[in-house]
Amino acid sequence: MNLQQLRYVVATAEHRTMTDAAKSLYIAQPALSRAIRDLERELGMTLFARSGRGVVVTAQGRRVVKLAREALDAVREIEELSAHGQTSDTELRIASTPSLEPGLAGRLLPAYTAERPGVRVHIVRCDGRDGVVNAVRDQRADLGLTDLPVPADLVSHPLERQEIVLISPPGVELPDPVPMSRLNGMRLVLPVPGSARRREFDALFARYGIAPVPAVQLDERGNWLNTVRSGAASLLWYRGMAEQALRAGLRVRSLDPSVRRVIALIHARRRLPALAQEFLSVAEGGSAA
Known part of the structure; x- marks a missing residue:
């Protein structure tokens, strides 16, 4: 058992659905469900009873949730004590x-x-x-x-507000800025389905009524530019990556309308x-x- 598991238990009890709890924790819902099941197995008790799309805290679960909140509060107090003693750090x-x-x-x-x-x-x-x-x-x-x-x-x-740009392989002919409609059907590098970052991209696409093609789906950001360089797909990411992308011989274009985070x-x-x-x-x- 660890502090992360305790946070998962408290969030699930507060939100009463695995989906909403996972969103609040910025993790994928299957990962949260698996973590709760593992903890229940470790403790030998059922903390949450599944009810339709939501969950209900069991009698044993209520006791565990109460103790988890107290433990997390105690950790915060210890952190505050620690902070008071850090003034000499360099x-x-x-x-x-x-x-x-x-x-x-x-x-x-x-x-x-x-x-x-x-x-x-x-x-x-x-x-x-x-x-x-x-x-x-x-x-x-x-x-x-x-x-x-x-x-x-x-x-x-x-x-600050930083611009999201389109990073493409060399030789891809597109205007600059790129109309949002041109992303429809475009092959893109995207985070894995169910992740917080993927949900944000999906919401962006839904807002503009477009459906890019998920050519590559991975969360290892260190491989994203290599994937674009290979010609497999384009990438939506921050302007802060532009210099690195340009050094790699890639094309960087703004979007129309502009999107900023x-x-x-x-x-x-x-x-x-x-x-x-x-x-x-x-x-x-x-x-x-």
């Missing part, structure tokens, strides 16, 4: 997704280290928004840089170390919407 840990790291390293970090040259900043590289959220929750990072939305147990500080620094709901508070001040002071 290392700041920031989690970031690969696509946002260039902006972090190229703009935010130089501005911060110019004011605090004695501070060592360690970038915790994470595979997507879920990885950043988990790094902050698990205290592997003091702050996280990711796009919104994030779960309600985290605090977000919006910094809010980029934010996030942290847990607790007293932040002084270094993290100072970084927030520098980042918000120099951010542009």
Whole structure:
């Protein structure tokens, strides 16, 4: 049993459906269901009874949910005590997704280290928004840089709105900007079905009434540009990846209408170390919407 499982139990009890609980946790619904089943098997008890499309907390489950909430509250209190003792630290840990790291390293970090040259900043590289959220929750990072939305147990500080662009193999003839309608039937690299990121893309496509072809479906973002370079498909991702894509010989085009996402620094709901508070001040002071 671990803290992540306790969070899963509490979220499922609060939302009363696996689907809504999974959305709030930014994980796939099958993954949540499997984690709950594994925990029930480990404890030797049934925590949730399935009822139609939802779940009902059992008598044993109510006791476990109560204790899980108390345990998570205790962990938050311990984190607050820990934060009070971190004022002498000289290392700041920031989690970031690969696509946002260039902006972090190229703009935010130089501005911060110019004011605090004695501070060592360690970038915790994470595979997507879920990885950043988990790094902050698990205290592997003091702050996280990711796009919104994030779960309600985290605090977000919006910094800017970053454009989503189309990255295509060389030789693909398209106008710039690319009308959204041209994505209909286009072969795209997409996250796996059921993931939080895939749901966001599907909502975007539904909004414009288009149906791209999922040519490749994977969450390993490190392989996305290689897949585009092979000519298998195009990719929708942030303008921050444009320089890396151009160096790889790929084409980068805007969309019409333009699509932008809010980029934010996030942290847990607790007293932040002084270094993290100072970084927030520098980042918000120099951010542009």
